[in-house]
Amino acid sequence: MSGKSIIALNQLSFAWPKQAKPALQIDAFQLNAGERLFVYGPSGCGKSTLLSLLAGVVVPQAGQVEIAGQRIERLSAAQRDHFRADNIGLVFQQFNLLPYLNVLDNITLACDFSRQRAATLKTRQVSALSEAKRLLSRLLLPEALWQHSVMSLSIGQQQRVAVARALIGAPPVIIADEPTSALDHQSRDQFLQLLMAETQDSGSSLVFVSHDESLKDHFDRHLHLPSLNQATVSQGGL
Ligand SMILES: Nc1ncnc2c1ncn2[C@@H]1O[C@H](COP(=O)(O)OP(=O)(O)O)[C@@H](O)[C@H]1O
Numbered sequence: 082m083s084g085k086s087i088i089a090l091n092q093l094s095f096a097w098p099k100q101a102k103p104a105l106q107i108d109a110f111q112l113n114a115g116e117r118l119f120v121y122g123p124s125g126c127g128k129s130t131l132l133s134l135l136a137g138v139v140v141p142q143a144g145q146v147e148i149a150g151q152r153i154e155r156l157s158a159a160q161r162d163h164f165r166a167d168n169i170g171l172v173f174q175q176f177n178l179l180p181y182l183n184v185l186d187n188i189t190l191a192c193d194f195s196r197q198r199a200a201t202l203k204t205r206q207v208s209a210l211s212e213a214k215r216l217l218s219r220l221l222l223p224e225a226l227w228q229h230s231v232m233s234l235s236i237g238q239q240q241r242v243a244v245a246r247a248l249i250g251a252p253p254v255i256i257a258d259e260p261t262s263a264l265d266h267q268s269r270d271q272f273l274q275l276l277m278a279e280t281q282d283s284g285s286s287l288v289f290v291s292h293d294e295s296l297k298d299h300f301d302r303h304l305h306l307p308s309l310n311q312a313t314v315s316q317g318g319l
Pocket residue numbers: 097098100104122123124125126127128129130131
């Protein structure tokens with residue numbers, strides 16, 4: 082752990098349009114580079130809202146969201162799109178893969194959208210294609226499927242493609258929203274181990290959301306969002 086701040090939230094308040102009450106309020110929270118954070122709490126407590134704020138999909142009405150040294154609430158929507166492509170690997174509940182592209186193209190596309198990710202691979206002297214293949218091998222997706230449309234894959238297989246797409250080019254932050262909710266226990270544990278190993282190798286920080294508190298022990302840090310929207314921060318097992 083380098084001790085360098087990767088996420089810093091301050092006096093954050095966010096309400097969705099036409100909502101009287103904020104969906105999320107966090108006084109202060111900070112995550113260091115390389116740390117792995119588990120965000121949990123009951124349905125509707127604001128977990129996905131927090132991820133939308135971290136990814137710059139939405140901006141708070143009040144307070145600061147600093148990611149990798151950048152105050153993202155100060156950026157325009159177009160600048161935030163650019164910032165997200167460079168700095169944040171996203172794995173959503175619905176994996177948002179492009180149905181008309183094959184497995185490999187879905188992954189390498191993340192580098193087409195980000196000069197920073199492409200540059201990281203160039204520094205390591207690997208092509209996007211060879212890195213996509215390496216990640217798929219690590220994630221144990223059979224090679225016979227790599228040229229197939231993502232729509233022909235099972236949910237568990239699509240999830241691995243989504244993870245490879247998030248990881249390629251080693252963005253500083255990986256964000257995953259309930260990625261294990263469709264998996265049985267054994268696949269869930271295996272998936273978590275792979276995600277941990279890969280984020281560790283790329284040096285990325287991980288923000289992982291789940292309503293399943295039993296996954297908590299896999300993580301360095303925990304952020305509990307109770308339904309009253311009062312966040313409490315605790316130190317995990319490190
Ligand atoms: N796009 C949206 N527009 C309006 N309200 C939303 C939107 N997304 C979430 N909300 C509301 O914000 C609150 C928090 O939701 P969410 O962040 O999705 O919770 P969680 O992910 O913890 O289940 C809920 O009351 C939800 O109805």
